[in-house]
Amino acid sequence: xxxxxxxYGDAWNVQDSLEELARLAETVDVEVIGAVTQxxxxxxxxxxxxxxxxxxxxxxxxTLEYDLVIFNDELSPSQQRNxxxxxxxxxxxxxALILDVxxxxxxxxxxxxxxxxxxxxxxxxxLTGMWTHLSRQAVGGVGLRGPGETQLESDRRELGKRIAxxxxxxxxxxxxxxxxxxxxxxxxxxVVALVGYTNAGKSTLLNRLTDAGVLAEDKLFATLDPTTxxxxxxxxxxxLMTDTVGFINNLPTMLIAAFxxxxxxxxxxxxxxxVVDVTHPNAVEQFGTVNEVLEELGADGxxxxxxxxxxxxxxxxxxxxxxxxxxxxxxxxxxxxxxxxTGLGIEALLGEIELGLESEQRFVDVELVAPFSRHDLVxxxxxxxxxxxTVYDERGTILTGKLPEAVLGGFDPYLSVxxxxxxxxxxxxxxxxx
Numbered sequence: 358x359x360x361x362x363x364x365y366g367d368a369w370n371v372q373d374s375l376e377e378l379a380r381l382a383e384t385v386d387v388e389v390i391g392a393v394t395q396x397x398x399x400x401x402x403x404x405x406x407x408x409x410x411x412x413x414x415x416x417x418x419x420t421l422e423y424d425l426v427i428f429n430d431e432l433s434p435s436q437q438r439n440x441x442x443x444x445x446x447x448x449x450x451x452x453a454l455i456l457d458v459x460x461x462x463x464x465x466x467x468x469x470x471x472x473x474x475x476x477x478x479x480x481x482x483x484l485t486g487m488w489t490h491l492s493r494q495a496v497g498g499v500g501l502r503g504p505g506e507t508q509l510e511s512d513r514r515e516l517g518k519r520i521a522x523x524x525x526x527x528x529x530x531x532x533x534x535x536x537x538x539x540x541x542x543x544x545x546x547x548v549v550a551l552v553g554y555t556n557a558g559k560s561t562l563l564n565r566l567t568d569a570g571v572l573a574e575d576k577l578f579a580t581l582d583p584t585t586x587x588x589x590x591x592x593x594x595x596x597l598m599t600d601t602v603g604f605i606n607n608l609p610t611m612l613i614a615a616f617x618x619x620x621x622x623x624x625x626x627x628x629x630x631x632v633v634d635v636t637h638p639n640a641v642e643q644f645g646t647v648n649e650v651l652e653e654l655g656a657d658g659x660x661x662x663x664x665x666x667x668x669x670x671x672x673x674x675x676x677x678x679x680x681x682x683x684x685x686x687x688x689x690x691x692x693x694x695x696x697x698x699t700g701l702g703i704e705a706l707l708g709e710i711e712l713g714l715e716s717e718q719r720f721v722d723v724e725l726v727a728p729f730s731r732h733d734l735v736x737x738x739x740x741x742x743x744x745x746x747t748v749y750d751e752r753g754t755i756l757t758g759k760l761p762e763a764v765l766g767g768f769d770p771y772l773s774v775x776x777x778x779x780x781x782x783x784x785x786x787x788x789x790x791x
Contacts, residue, residue, distance in 0.1 A: 358421065359392040360414060361429035362400045369606055371429075373639050377606065378429050378451065385457045390421050400430060404439050411443050418446065427454055431609060434483045452479060452609040459612070467530050474523045475611050481516050484509075531621075538625055546740070547596040547714050549588075550626035552651065554643035555603030557634040558666040560584075562697035563600045566707075585622075590711040591704070592743030592758070599626065604650045606642070613653060623656050628713045630706075633682070635665040635694075636674050641685045660716070661690045662709050669696040711743070719762040722775040728753040734768060 359378055363371035371394050379389045395410045404411060405428055414426065425447050432440070432450040440448045456479060459472045551559040567586035585599040599622050613620070623629065629651075633644050651657045663686055671679075671694075686692055693709050695702035720742070727734040735754050738744060742760035749755070757775075765772060 358414065358417065358423040358426045359389060359429065360406065360426060361392070361394050362406065363394050363396040364400075365396075365398050368645060369639070369642050373642070374429060374606065378427065378454070381451075381454050381458055382427060385454070385461055387425065387427075390423055391417060393417070403436065404443065405430070405432060405436050411440075415444055418444075425449065427451070430607065437483065451607055452611075455605070455609060455612065467527070470523050470526050470530070474520065474527065475609070477516055477520050477523070478611050479609075481513070481520075484512055484516065534621070547594075547627040548622070548625060549596055549598045549628050549630060549710055549714075550623050551598065551600050551630050551632055552623060552647060553603060553632035554634065554637075554647055555605050557603065557632045557637075557643070558697045559600050559603065559632045562632060562664070562666065562695070563598060565697045565700060565703060566598060588707075590707055590714075590743075592711055592745070593739050594711065594714075594743050595740045596627075596710070596714065604647050606646050608646075608650060613650070620654055623651070623654060624659075626659065628710065629656070629659050629661045630664050630710065631661050631690075632664045632666050632697075633686075634667055635679070635682065636667045636670045638678065640678070641681050644682070644685050660713055662706075662713055663690050663692040664706060665692060665694045666697055668694045668701055669699045715743075715759070720759040721762050721765065723758065723760050723765070723768075724773050724775055725756040725768060726752050726754075726771050726773075727756070728771070731771070734771060737767065 359375055359382070361371050361375050361378070367374075375392050375394070379392075382389050393406075393410065393414050395406045397407070401407055406414075417423070423446070426440070426444060426449075428440075428448065428450045430450060431452040432448070437448055437450070456472065456476050460469075460476065463469045463472045551563060553559050563584060563586065566588050585597055587595050588598050589595050601620065601623055631644075631647060633640055637643060648657065651659075665682075665686075691709050691713070693702055693706045695706050697703075723742075725734060725738055727738075731753070735756065738756050738758070738760065741764050743758045744756050745758040747754065747756055760768070760772075765774070
């Protein structure tokens with residue numbers, strides 16, 4: 358049984374939010390048999406919903422025979438205890454459900470560590486609450502070393518040890534990632550991060566661009582662990598593209614913290630591609646949710662390209678819905694209409710990525726005369742810049758094109774600058790392209 362409070366002023370319609378909660382439940386093989394809502398300005402402090410609504414939920418059990426109640430918000434430990442006592446059935450909240458989905462989806466060692474850390478930090482205050490009734494038996498502090506308190510302290514100590522161990526492991530992962538990022542910076546390798554709501558089509562798009570072979574299913578959080586692949590832009594420049602974990606409404610804060618090592622890829626990226634499922638009835642709300650999470654991560658001002666995905670199905674989308682999305686997206690960043698499934702608009706997307714990267718760096722018109730023995734210089738030019746012309750003569754390979762000003766020194770003495778760098782216009786100044 359699903360339960361939600363319909364809060365006044367909430368951007369998300371409560372039925373849409375419950376439908377998403379149901380999909381999360383189905384992801385971990387839970388059968389949803391009904392839903393109950395109550396319109397309130399905010400959830401009731403002790404029991405989330407009012408007393409009358411609790412009685413209604415309890416009465417439904419006789420006919421629906423549910424054995425689990427899932428609440429659409431994060432419950433406090435005391436709320437969870439009160440609800441289980443009142444309903445006499447197992448109670449979990451949205452956070453616990455998302456953690457369960459993540460635990461099912463995590464495939465890599467790092468992903469499993471991050472999920473376990475979030476689960477343990479979620480359970481720790483609830484473990485403490487389980488033993489509160491035993492400590493109340495003591496008077497004035499006497500007897501606090503009884504069986505209940507001993508068990509509590511033992512359990513808390515074990516959880517604390519495990520949390521510390523996992524944090525140490527994740528710190529090692531972070532150090533490894535930082536070395537990798539430092540190496541990327543030294544090579545001046547640009548990074549493009551795919552961001553978006555879960556199931557917006559990021560993995561399908563990455564597969565289309567790179568043949569990455571990433572699992573792409575019509576499921577929430579079908580892929581949890583990030584994947585990075587090299588792609589070549591139309592001008593010949595190689596960049597790295599990273600598929601990040603999808604966002605979701607009411608993403609628990611502890612999950613954002615636990616996955617910070619992975620989500621740091623977003624802050625490290627030169628350019629973000631915000632993938633939006635244009636066909637989803639809640640596309641506007643999803644777009645807003647992703648922007649809110651990016652703001653929480655401190656990445657809300659990063660250069661961004663909006664990719665309106667699943668355009669091959671756009672004829673089925675009501676015009677009113679499309680207009681709402683146009684107004685929400687605005688003209689701050691360029692917009693490209695694509696289909697990761699069919700390839701529609703992919704060339705335009707790559708072209709905009711190329712322009713976006715160049716707008717964030719000072720590119721210089723150059724000519725490279727590389728001896729035939731210096732294939733490494735030719736490869737580096739292709740990786741870092743845009744090759745406009747290639748010719749060969751007795752001197753070697755002659756490349757004409759553009760390179761970032763910051764890397765010119767690495768090509769001495771075979772490079773000549775043809776024009777002074779020009780301050781690029783910002784990515785946002787170009788406006789929408791579609």
